[in-house]
Amino acid sequence: ARSQNVFGKGLLSLLAADRLDESSWEEIEDILITADVGVTSAAQIVENLRTKVKVLGTRTPDDVRELLRAELLAQIGTDRDRTVHTEQHAGGPAVVLIVGVNGTGKTTTAGKLARVLVGDGRSVVLGAADTFRAAAADQLETWGSRVGAPVVRRDEGADPASVAFEAVARGMDDRADTVIVDTAGRLHTKTGLMDELGKVKRVVEKKSSVDDVLLVLDATTGQNGLRQARVFAEAVDVSGIVLTKLDGTAKGGIVVQVQRELGVPVKLVGLGEGPDDLAPFDPEGFVDALLENVE
Amino acid sequence: MFETLSDRLTSVFTSLRGKGRLSEEDIDTTAREIRLALLEADVALPVVRAFIARIKERAQGAEVSKALNPAQQVIKIVNDELIDILGGETRELRFAKNPPTVIMLAGLQGSGKTTLAGKLGRWLAAERNTPLLVAADLQRPNAVTQLQVVGERAEVPVFAPEPGNGVGDPVEVARASVEQAEHNNHNVVIIDTAGRLGVDSEMMQQAADIRDAVTPDEILFVVDAMIGQDAVNTAQSFLDGVGYDAVALTKLDGDARGGAALSIRHITGRPIMFASTGEKLDDFTLFHPDRMASRILDMGDVLTLIDKA
Ligand SMILES: Nc1nc2c(ncn2[C@@H]2O[C@H](COP(=O)(O)OP(=O)(O)OP(=O)(O)O)[C@@H](O)[C@H]2O)c(=O)[nH]1
Ligand SMILES: Nc1nc2c(ncn2[C@@H]2O[C@H](COP(=O)(O)OP(=O)(O)OP(=O)(O)O)[C@@H](O)[C@H]2O)c(=O)[nH]1
Ligand SMILES: [Mg+2]
Ligand SMILES: [Mg+2]
Numbered sequence: 200a201r202s203q204n205v206f207g208k209g210l211l212s213l214l215a216a217d218r219l220d221e222s223s224w225e226e227i228e229d230i231l232i233t234a235d236v237g238v239t240s241a242a243q244i245v246e247n248l249r250t251k252v253k254v255l256g257t258r259t260p261d262d263v264r265e266l267l268r269a270e271l272l273a274q275i276g277t278d279r280d281r282t283v284h285t286e287q288h289a290g291g292p293a294v295v296l297i298v299g300v301n302g303t304g305k306t307t308t309a310g311k312l313a314r315v316l317v318g319d320g321r322s323v324v325l326g327a328a329d330t331f332r333a334a335a336a337d338q339l340e341t342w343g344s345r346v347g348a349p350v351v352r353r354d355e356g357a358d359p360a361s362v363a364f365e366a367v368a369r370g371m372d373d374r375a376d377t378v379i380v381d382t383a384g385r386l387h388t389k390t391g392l393m394d395e396l397g398k399v400k401r402v403v404e405k406k407s408s409v410d411d412v413l414l415v416l417d418a419t420t421g422q423n424g425l426r427q428a429r430v431f432a433e434a435v436d437v438s439g440i441v442l443t444k445l446d447g448t449a450k451g452g453i454v455v456q457v458q459r460e461l462g463v464p465v466k467l468v469g470l471g472e473g474p475d476d477l478a479p480f481d482p483e484g485f486v487d488a489l490l491e492n493v494e
Numbered sequence: 495m496f497e498t499l500s501d502r503l504t505s506v507f508t509s510l511r512g513k514g515r516l517s518e519e520d521i522d523t524t525a526r527e528i529r530l531a532l533l534e535a536d537v538a539l540p541v542v543r544a545f546i547a548r549i550k551e552r553a554q555g556a557e558v559s560k561a562l563n564p565a566q567q568v569i570k571i572v573n574d575e576l577i578d579i580l581g582g583e584t585r586e587l588r589f590a591k592n593p594p595t596v597i598m599l600a601g602l603q604g605s606g607k608t609t610l611a612g613k614l615g616r617w618l619a620a621e622r623n624t625p626l627l628v629a630a631d632l633q634r635p636n637a638v639t640q641l642q643v644v645g646e647r648a649e650v651p652v653f654a655p656e657p658g659n660g661v662g663d664p665v666e667v668a669r670a671s672v673e674q675a676e677h678n679n680h681n682v683v684i685i686d687t688a689g690r691l692g693v694d695s696e697m698m699q700q701a702a703d704i705r706d707a708v709t710p711d712e713i714l715f716v717v718d719a720m721i722g723q724d725a726v727n728t729a730q731s732f733l734d735g736v737g738y739d740a741v742a743l744t745k746l747d748g749d750a751r752g753g754a755a756l757s758i759r760h761i762t763g764r765p766i767m768f769a770s771t772g773e774k775l776d777d778f779t780l781f782h783p784d785r786m787a788s789r790i791l792d793m794g795d796v797l798t799l800i801d802k803a
Contacts, residue, residue: 229539235722238533301745301773302604302718310635332773333608333643334636341635341659386748419602421536421722423750444603447691448731449724472603472634 219263224249227267234452234489235421240459244270271486274455279464281480283439284410285316285377292324292370293377294407296363298396298435299415300427301384304443304469306335308415309381310342311469311477317347321376326366327352328359328399329383339381345474349373359383359395360402367406378407387430400435413466415441418451428457437461442480443469450489516564521553524568528791535751535790538726541760549575573787580755581783585740585765590711594626594675594683598668598708600701600736601716602728603689606744606770608637610716611686612644613770613778618682619650626680628671629654630664630704631688641686648775651680664688664700669707685710692731701736713738714767717754719746725754726761733762743786744770747777751790 224245231241244267251257251266285293295312297305306329313323325343327350329335336352343350351366363380370378382399385392403409414437416424431437440458442451445468454465465480516524525546532542552571559567589595597614599607608631615625627645629652631637638658645652653671656662668685675683687704690697705713715729715738732738741762743755746769755766766781 232533233539233723235724238530300720300748302606304604306635332640333647334640337639338634338636345635386745388747388749417604417718417720419718419721419724419728421720421750421753422534423536423720423748424722426749444691446693447602447724448693448727449722453722
C-alpha cells in the first residue's frame with residue numbers, strides 16, 4: 200500500500216517519461232543529494248541503478264522506481280539487528296551509553312528511552328554524566344521525574360566518569376533492568392573531550408559491560424555527520440545510531456553513508472520533543488520518506 | 495587522491511599558464527570540480543547551481559593572468575565571489591533610538607540559542623551596555639534553569655518570571671521583560687526562545703506573536719554550521735514564519751565546512767553577523783566572510799599563494 204505514495208510527484212513525472220535520458224538520471228541524483236545522502240554516494244547509487252536497468256533491460260518507471268528503492272534498502276540493510284540492548288543479564292543491569300555532538304538530542308533520547316522501558320514495566324536508572332553544560336543534570340532530572348526513573352547526579356564540574364560509575368553501581372544495588380548514561384555534547388574534533396568520553400566508558404567497564412553505545416545524530420546534519428560517526432566509533436565503539444528530529448523537513452540521508460562505511464545500524468529515530476516521540480528505525484519507511492516530496 | 499579543491503583544480507590545469515583565455519572545456523571541467531566541492535561543503539543544491547552559473551560567466555571573460563596559474567585564477571574568482579555573497583555590506587547591531595534595544599533569538603532545536611544569549615549578553619556588557627536576558631523558552635525541560643545558569647556565568651541578569659517546563663506564556667514573558675528593562679535601566683533585552691521546526695506552524699505562530707508583542711530591533715536566526723541541505727527549507731520557513739534581520743552561525747569550532755552560510759545568505763539575503771565558536775562564553779566573534787569563504791572551499795593555502803603572487 201505504501202508504495203503507492205512512495206515517490207513524490209517530481210520523481211513520478213520524471214519517470215513517467217517513456218525514456219530515461221541523461222537529465223532524468225541527473226534528477227534522481229539530485230533528489231538523493233538534497234536528502235544529504237552525499238554527492239559521491241548519490242552518484243554511485245545512480246551508477247548502480249543505471250547498470251541494473253541496462254542489464255535487466257527494464258524500462259518502465261515502476262520498475263526503475265522499485266530498483267532505486269531496492270538499491271537504497273540494500274545500502275541500509277533490512278536484515279540487521281536493530282534491537283537496543285536493554286535486558287538485564289548475569290552481570291547486572293544493561294548499560295546504555297548515549298553520546299554525540301552538541302545539541303543533537305541525547306538527553307531527550309535518554310528520557311524517551313527510559314519512558315519506553317518503564318512503560319514496559321522495567322526499572323531504569325538514569326545517569327547524568329553531563330556535568331558541564333548549564334542545567335544539563337536538571338534537564339535529565341525533569342525527564343526522570345516525567346517518566347518515573349531515578350537520576351544519579353553530582354555537582355556541576357564533577358568527573359563524568361565517576362558519575363557514570365555511580366549510576367551503574369546504583370543500578371546494581373537497585374537490581375534495575377537498565378542504566379542509561381547521558382553524556383555531555385562534544386564535537387568530535389576536540390580530542391580532550393573525546394578522551395574524556397573514552398574514559399567514561401572504560402571506568403564503567405570496571406563495574407559492568409556496556410551493552411549499547413548509541414550515537415545520536417541530528418537529521419538536519421549534512422556531510423559532517425559521517426566524520427562525527429567515524430570519530431565517535433573510534434573512541435567508544437558505537438553500536439547503534441539514533442537519528443533525531445526526523446519530524447522536520449530534513450531527511451537524514453547521511454546515515455546511508457554512515458551505515459555503509461561503519462556498518463553501525465540505525466536503531467531508533469526521534470520524532471518530536473515529547474516523551475513518546477521515539478520509534479524503532481524502519482528502513483522501508485526511511486527510504487520512502489527519503490524519496491518523497493521532491494519539487 | 496586530491497583532497498582539496500585547490501589540489502583538484504591544479505590537476506585539471508597542468509600547463510596553461512599565460513595561454514590566453516580558458517577554453518570552454520577547461521571551464522566545464524572546473525565547474526564540475528567546484529560543484530563537487532560546494533556540495534561536499536553542504537551548500538544547498540539550488541544555490542550551487544546559481545553559484546556555478548555565475549562563476550562560469552566570470553571565468554569565460556577572464557584573461558589568463560601571467561602571475562597566477564589558471565587553477566589559482568579560477569580559485570580567486572570563486573573566492574571573490576564567495577566573499578561578495580557572504581559579506582556584502584557589513585552590518586553592526588542596530589540599537590534602538592529609545593532603549594531598550596530588543597534582540598530576539600530564533601532557530602531550530604539545539605542550534606545554540608541559549609548559549610548565544612549568554613555570549614551576546616557578556617559581549618554587550620563588556621561594551622558598557624546593561625543587558626537583560628529573558629527566559630521565554632517555557633517548553634524545553636529546564637530551559638529556564640539553563641538560561642539562569644548561563645546568566646550567572648556571564649554575570650548578566652536574567653528575567654525569568656515563569657518556571658517553564660510547560661508553565662507560563664512566553665509571549666507575556668517577552669512583553670513583561672521590556673517593561674522590566676525600562677524600569678531597571680537595561681538598555682538591551684535579549685530574548686531566548688524555544689527551539690522550533692520550520693514545519694511546526696503552531697510554534698512558528700508563537701514566535702510571530704512574541705515578535706509582535708515586543709517589535710524587536712533585531713531578530714537573529716541562530717543556525718548550526720553542521721546543517722546540511724535542509725538549510726534552505728529551514729532558513730526560508732523561519733523567514734516566512736517570523737522573519738529575521740541577521741544570522742548567527744554556531745558550532746564553527748568543529749570541522750563542518752559550513753556551506754549553509756552561503757545557502758542562507760544567497761536565499762534570504764540576510765547577512766551573517768555572528769559566529770559562535772565553542773561552548774564557553776567567550777567563544778564568540780563577529781562574522782568574517784573571508785575566513786568563511788576559504789573554509790567552505792578548504793582552500794586556505796592557495797589563497798596564501800595568490801596573496802604572494
Ligand atoms: N523536533 C524534535 N526536537 C528534538 C528531538 N530530539 C530532541 N529535540 C530537541 O532538541 C533540543 C536538544 O535536545 P537535547 O536532548 O537537549 O540535546 P543534547 O544532545 O542532550 O544537547 P547537549 O547535551 O547540549 O549536547 C531540545 O530542544 C529537544 O527538545 C526530536 O526528535 N525532534
Ligand atoms: N562546540 C560548540 N557547542 C556549542 C556552540 N553553541 C552552543 N553549543 C552547545 O550546543 C548545545 C545546544 O546549545 P543551546 O544553547 O542549549 O541550544 P538552543 O538552541 O538553546 O537549544 P534548544 O533551546 O533546546 O532549542 C549545548 O551543548 C551548547 O553548549 C558552539 O559554538 N560550539
Ligand atoms: Mg544533553
Ligand atoms: Mg535553548
